[in-house]
Amino acid sequence: MTTLVGRYGPGPAPEGPGPDGAPVVARKRPRSVLAYRARHSPTLIIGAAITLGLVLVAVLAPLISPYAPDHQDLYNILSGVSSKHLLGTDELGRDELSRLIWAGRTDLRVGILAVIFPFCFGTAMGTLAGYRGGWLDTVVMRAVDVLIAFPFYVLVIGLIFVVGAGTTGIYVAFAVVDWVVYARAVRSTTLVVRESDYVAAARTGGLPDWRILWRHVLPNTITQAVVYLTNDVVLVIVAVVTLGYLGLGVQPPTPDWGAMIGEGQEFLTTYWALATLPGIAVLITGLGLSLLGDGLADVLRPQ
């Protein structure tokens, strides 16, 4: 979507104060349009900063978490905030902060790994279906229609029922369900690009199809898939957390935000923080990735 401040490509900088009130300093023409737009998109910068921070916390979890996620401090069960346990402990005396950090490590990893296959497969299918048309297009689009007809969670839960609860189930379920969105988006832009003059020129020039696809079509269609990718990670993380809550996702004792919310729900009347904090963690993650995605969409949008 749009950024918070006016967006303009490189060119002669206007005189006087810019739209955000800061004086516009004449600067050298930036080498890359994308880099220029990226620096001027607060959405992108804030989103990237939050995401980077979370990834750092996830990667450094063994170093920065005060306790092991399954360490039980049985003398301090359901303790509130204290200097020993910064965010208190759960019903088994496990440190809430450490569990939040380790759960983030799990959920971020699963969320990112789960979208890789759908992204690649969906983009490939969309490109081929849009470029080739014919029976391939018919088959792919009918498959898309059927998969979209299923309520998302019903199909995912059904697939996990077949494969078994846990991370493998999640990966398989998303591989089956999630490529559809990429295929749809990429196919529709491929249909447009296919008719463009430069593709016609490449074909007249006698280039083989695979080369036209790789060098001329894909670079112009993939941006949409990339932009959707960040939003998709949000949806997948929310889904992973939801499945964890239902007991179908990441299996204990591996900490996961969803299972933490589920366990905390029993203590809602007395220790509301147990169910609330993991939700806030999901919220911050989703917010960072969504902003990153919106910022990317702004930067990559063709002028």
Add this chain to the structure above:
Amino acid sequence: MLRYAARRVAAAVLVVFGVTLATFLLMHLEPGDPARAVLGLHATASAVAALRRQWGLNSSLPVQLGHFLSQLVQGNLGKSYIYNVSAASLIGGRIGQTAALVAVATVFAIIFTVPLSALAASRQNGVADHAVRTLSVVGLALPAFWFGIVLIEVFAVRLHLLPVGGEGSGFGGHLESLVLPGLTASFAMAPILVRSLRVGMLEVMDAEFIAVARAKGLGELRVLFGHVARNALVPTVTLLGLNIAYLIGSTVIVEQVFNLNGLGSLLLSSILNRDFPVVQATTLVLGAGVVIINLATDLLAARLDPRIRLR
């Protein structure tokens, strides 16, 4: 209109067939043995074999599919392994609850999204616009079930305004019990709706007939509700149809949070019981429901906007 309707119905029938096939395959790729699951670990091998014969699990996949389809055409959705009653009667007893939840959630979604997107679109890049857009980003990042838990905490546990869960008694009690679940389910859908509706309204606002309406000297409110909203209605109907799949999917989770006995909780409990026919039938009914609602919204949109029929 009739030709358009015929084309859409034909496409929908094809998709329902695909959904049926997918559901069947899904259930029959499952590695566990349902007969063993129902009889338990201590059952003798001959008892398991007898049950497998009774359920027709020994015949080949195409034969089983043929049997399933012929039963389906006769309106037979199969029989529950666990409760020994027809899956159709189990579903019949639950479907009202889910339908009521979807209806309440849709009403909430419309009440929230239409004014919010109108507000955002009428002041593009203003404070209200940024606020609404930030809100939709936040909403998208929130797990709906967690929002439900927070609602329970605030409105049921703290303020004692609404029930924590369950179904309530009588029409009033029933409606009351659907307020928080409906809010939760609509919340899952609202951010997506707001985003697309805002863009739709902005497009309408750029149209020439809006400039004409303004030039005629109509007030801004009159323009917004008399001209913009009317033309944004069609994309709203279409969007609602498209998102109904997501909404129906999230009822599975919302029913779990609020302890409601709908199709979603039937699906989850049947999955835990490995009750194949019920899982199969529920998935099928939910999938077909989405296709039918999509068809209905497509036809409604075509009725509201003749241009769609000609595409």
